[in-house]
Amino acid sequence: MSLILAVLLAPPLGASSLAILVRPYQRFVGWVSTIGVALSLAASIALCTTVMGAGPQQEAVPATALWRVDALSALLALCVTFVALVAMLLGRRAGHPDREELARTRYFWIFTNAFVFTMLIAVTIQNVALMWVAIEATTITSAMVIPLTRTKASVEASWKYLLICSVGIALAFAGTVLAYFDFVATAGEVPGALNWTVLRGAAPSLHPALLQLAFAFLLIGYGTKAGLAPMHTWLPDAHAEAPSLVSALMSGVLLAVAMYAIGRWKAVVDAAVDSSFTNRLLMGFGVVSVVIGTFSLVIQRHYKRMLAYSSVEHMGLVSIGLALGPLGAFAALLHTMNHAVAKSLSFLAAGRILHRYDTTEIGKVTGLLRVMPWTGALFAIGILALVGLPPFGLFVSEFLLVRAAVVTGRFWVAGLVLVLLLTAFTSLVHHLNRMLYGEPPPAVTIGERRGWSVTVLAVSVGVLIVLGVTLPRPVAALITQSVRGVIP
Amino acid sequence: MGGAFSQLVMLGSSGMLVTALIVLWRKGVPAYITAYRWQSWLLAALTATVGYYGDGQLYWVAGLLLGLKGVAIPALLRTMQRRFGTEREAAPYVNTEVSLLIASVLVVFAYLLGRPWMAVTQLPTRQGLPLAMSVLFVSLFIIVSRKKAITQVIGFLMLENAIALLAVVGTFGVPFLVEFGVFLDALMGFLVMQIFIYHIHDTFDTLDVDALARLRH
Numbered sequence: 063m064s065l066i067l068a069v070l071l072a073p074p075l076g077a078s079s080l081a082i083l084v085r086p087y088q089r090f091v092g093w094v095s096t097i098g099v100a101l102s103l104a105a106s107i108a109l110c111t112t113v114m115g116a117g118p119q120q121e122a123v124p125a126t127a128l129w130r131v132d133a134l135s136a137l138l139a140l141c142v143t144f145v146a147l148v149a150m151l152l153g154r155r156a157g158h159p160d161r162e163e164l165a166r167t168r169y170f171w172i173f174t175n176a177f178v179f180t181m182l183i184a185v186t187i188q189n190v191a192l193m194w195v196a197i198e199a200t201t202i203t204s205a206m207v208i209p210l211t212r213t214k215a216s217v218e219a220s221w222k223y224l225l226i227c228s229v230g231i232a233l234a235f236a237g238t239v240l241a242y243f244d245f246v247a248t249a250g251e252v253p254g255a256l257n258w259t260v261l262r263g264a265a266p267s268l269h270p271a272l273l274q275l276a277f278a279f280l281l282i283g284y285g286t287k288a289g290l291a292p293m294h295t296w297l298p299d300a301h302a303e304a305p306s307l308v309s310a311l312m313s314g315v316l317l318a319v320a321m322y323a324i325g326r327w328k329a330v331v332d333a334a335v336d337s338s339f340t341n342r343l344l345m346g347f348g349v350v351s352v353v354i355g356t357f358s359l360v361i362q363r364h365y366k367r368m369l370a371y372s373s374v375e376h377m378g379l380v381s382i383g384l385a386l387g388p389l390g391a392f393a394a395l396l397h398t399m400n401h402a403v404a405k406s407l408s409f410l411a412a413g414r415i416l417h418r419y420d421t422t423e424i425g426k427v428t429g430l431l432r433v434m435p436w437t438g439a440l441f442a443i444g445i446l447a448l449v450g451l452p453p454f455g456l457f458v459s460e461f462l463l464v465r466a467a468v469v470t471g472r473f474w475v476a477g478l479v480l481v482l483l484l485t486a487f488t489s490l491v492h493h494l495n496r497m498l499y500g501e502p503p504p505a506v507t508i509g510e511r512r513g514w515s516v517t518v519l520a521v522s523v524g525v526l527i528v529l530g531v532t533l534p535r536p537v538a539a540l541i542t543q544s545v546r547g548v549i550p
Numbered sequence: 551m552g553g554a555f556s557q558l559v560m561l562g563s564s565g566m567l568v569t570a571l572i573v574l575w576r577k578g579v580p581a582y583i584t585a586y587r588w589q590s591w592l593l594a595a596l597t598a599t600v601g602y603y604g605d606g607q608l609y610w611v612a613g614l615l616l617g618l619k620g621v622a623i624p625a626l627l628r629t630m631q632r633r634f635g636t637e638r639e640a641a642p643y644v645n646t647e648v649s650l651l652i653a654s655v656l657v658v659f660a661y662l663l664g665r666p667w668m669a670v671t672q673l674p675t676r677q678g679l680p681l682a683m684s685v686l687f688v689s690l691f692i693i694v695s696r697k698k699a700i701t702q703v704i705g706f707l708m709l710e711n712a713i714a715l716l717a718v719v720g721t722f723g724v725p726f727l728v729e730f731g732v733f734l735d736a737l738m739g740f741l742v743m744q745i746f747i748y749h750i751h752d753t754f755d756t757l758d759v760d761a762l763a764r765l766r767h
Contacts, residue, residue, distance in 0.1 A: 189727075189728070191724060191725075191728040191731070191732075192727070192728060192731055195728070195731035195732060195734070195735055198735045198739070199735060199738070201739075202735070202738050202739055202742050205742060205746075206742060209749060212749065212753065213753070214753050214754065217746070217749045217750055217753045217754070217762075218762040220746060221699065221746050221749075221750060221759075221762060222762070224739075224742065224743060224746060225693070225702060225706065225743075228706060228739055228743075229690065229693060229706060229709060232706070232709050232710060232713060235713050235732070236686060236712075236713050236716060239713060239716050239717045239720060239721065239724065240667075240716075240720070242717075242720075242721050242724060243667070243671075243716075243720035243721045244667075244670070246720075246721045246722075247670055247671045247673075255725075256724070256725065256728065269666070269667075269670045271666035271667070271670075272666060272667045272670060275663065275666070275667070
């Protein structure tokens with residue numbers, strides 16, 4: 063297990079250090095990073111099989127162990143490394159060799175690798191306070207890459223991102239301290255008191271009132287990072303202004319990592335307080351996020367912001383799912399996985415569109431299918447997957463989510479979610495239509511080779527279809543086992 | 551652990567609240583930096599006091615706090631402020647009188663929120679808990695009601711101090727490894743914010759975040 067963990071974590075750290083040391087930027091740094099992340103992906107697949115082979119009984123680790131990998135961690139690690147690999151394969155080509163560009167590329171690899179590394183730490187570490195440290199570090203590392211090309215808009219977006227998320231995450235730390243305070247007041251100082259397993263084991267004897275307060279802080283804190291409304295205001299700016307490779311990582315998996323932290327804490331608090339408390343809060347934030355996300359989609363004029371608001375909507379769905387018991391949690395985790403693949407695909411395709419058209423406005427991108435037949439098709443597939451059309455994976459997870467709502471007797475949630483999904487569907491497809499057809503602008507070159515990037519993105523499409531048509535048995539088993547990490 | 555200990559903790563925590571309030575009624579950035587430095591020193595002194603009565607490891611933490619938040623960060627803030635000249639917090643979103651009123655409401659709210667956990671603990675330091683919450687809420691208010699990027703950063707730093715205070719009086723400090731990680735993040739976070747303040751100044755020619763209103767819908 064520890065060897066696999068080393069293979070998972072070492073490559074991004076090593077690649078980041080390499081990018082710092084090699085100066086000026088050399089092309090091989092990008093290659094090494096990409097191969098490193100491929101290694102990490104292999105390690106995370108190995109983690110998944112190990113965890114499943116061990117089964118839920120063998121998950122118990124010594125209370126003082128630094129790392130703790132269960133099915134939930136393995137699932138998140140898999141998402142992170144997959145999206146990172148796809149993004150890096152697309153961004154590997156090192157632009158034009160002028161000096162400034164080289165400096166920027168070096169800078170990009172330093173922080174992107176560090177960003178991936180901190181996300182992987184966050185999902186595998188056992189101590190909840192160190193998990194906080196890692197998540198805070200993701201804010202810093204990702205904020206550094208947003209203004210890669212320094213414009214007023216990108217500086218503004220990254221400032222907002224940095225400030226709002228730092229403040230939010232500080233509140234999450236206050237929540238962590240409150241929970242620890244509760245633990246120390248009851249059980250005294252114990253080694254490993256901040257370890258998730260110990261906390262969860264001790265939770266039934268903790269004070270419910272204090273844990274409720276702690277959870278409120280934690281949910282607002284990590285919720286800010288997860289893009290839950292009304293704390294989502296930084297999200298559309300940051301995701302739209304970041305380079306597309308970074309947007310893919312931020313939107314696809316960083317939000318999921320923050321939701322992971324919420325899920326972990328929910329399991330602790332649910333052991334002490336009746337689970338209806340956390341469920342009510344998650345349901346509230348989830349519904350508000352879906353409503354705000356959906357209606358912001360309707361009025362969008364920029365396609366990257368449109369994708370960003372779609373993330374708010376999807377994180378809302380995940381939050382609703384977590385509030386709906388084991389069935390809902392299953393749907394939520396499957397949705398997280400599907401969303402990671404579909405959103406990274408869409409953002410990466412959007413990045414290629416931006417590169418060709420040099421505008422982010424929906425109205426100025428016309429005739430996409432003629433200008434870039436491959437990218438246009440991939441972008442369309444990404445959007446159609448995001449609106450939950452079959453045969454893509456999000457259809458299955460959204461269906462399961464609505465079913466979970468019906469089974470638990472929350473018909474109004476099921477109805478509301480369906481109506482909102484329909485609204486999102488019509489507005490996204492409307493925007494998509496405007497982009498795909500029509501006369502291309504005269505300044506844009508027409509035609510596209512089927513290159514390397516297209517092949518890579520096609521793999522993402524394949525994954526989405528496989529997840530949608532036949533939910534493979536190992537994946538289903540992994541998610542079923544992950545649900546134990548969220549629901550007692 | 552006598553009454554003197556609780557008195558000292560109470561005094562130190564109240565002092566930290568007062569330094570946070572200074573930001574609400576003074577207008578110049580230099581005054582804010584001084585207030586922040588005082589607050590950090592109080593925090594370090596408090597941590598050392600708790601270390602004296604409780605866990606000796608806290609002396610290290612106090613030393614780190616003094617070095618980082620009491621000396622290094624204020625010095626960096628000063629350099630930054632000198633470079634940008636004396637831009638004053640001319641017209642905050644909320645004026646001074648209303649700000650102070652809101653702050654008092656926040657303090658009362660913190661005390662209300664603190665009641666359930668005052669009941670569960672017998673720690674001699676428990677008087678500090680609602681005060682730590684008050685500092686937390688007041689710093690949050692500073693961040694949302696002030697316009698200069700540099701003031702917002704100071705508000706953020708005070709928020710961090712509030713949480714450190716919460717950890718010290720509530721739990722006699724979190725484990726050292728965690729404390730170290732938090733320090734590292736605080737330092738990195740501050741340095742990155744500093745870089746961004748320079749970016750904002752270069753691209754917008756002002757530190758007024760009102761100018762940062764380009765991205766809407």
